[in-house]
Amino acid sequence: MVIFPVTGSFAFRSKEEQLSMIRLFQAKSKAAGFKGNVAVVWDGEGGKMNFIAPPNQQGFFESVTSSFIEANLNKSISW
Numbered sequence: 001m002v003i004f005p006v007t008g009s010f011a012f013r014s015k016e017e018q019l020s021m022i023r024l025f026q027a028k029s030k031a032a033g034f035k036g037n038v039a040v041v042w043d044g045e046g047g048k049m050n051f052i053a054p055p056n057q058q059g060f061f062e063s064v065t066s067s068f069i070e071a072n073l074n075k076s077i078s079w
Contacts, residue, residue: 001036001037001039001057002026002029002034002036002037002038002039003038003039003040003041003069003073004025004038004039004040004041005040005041005042005073006021006040006041006042007042008042008043008044010040010042011042011044011050018052022038022040022052025040028077028079029077032077034075034077037054037057039051039052039053039054039057039061040053041061041066041069042066043066049061049064049065049069
C-alpha cells in the first residue's frame with residue numbers, strides 16, 4: 001500500500017480531478033519502485049480523516065487516524 005497524504009483542498013476537486021491525481025500518484029509510485037495500490041488521505045471536518053482507497057483497504061483506513069498514518073510513513077516520493 002502506498003499512502004499519499006494530501007491537503008484538505010483535495011476534497012473540493014472534481015471526482016475526475018481526484019481520479020486523475022490518483023492515477024498520477026500510482027504511476028509515480030510504480031516508477032519509484034513501490035509496489036501496491038495507492039490511497040490518498042486528508043484531514044476533514046471535525047478532525048476526521050478522509051480517504052480514497054481500494055475497497056479491500058477501506059476497513060484499514062476506517063480504523064486508523066491521520067496521526068497514525070503520519071507516524072508510520074516511512075518513505076517519500078518527489079518529482
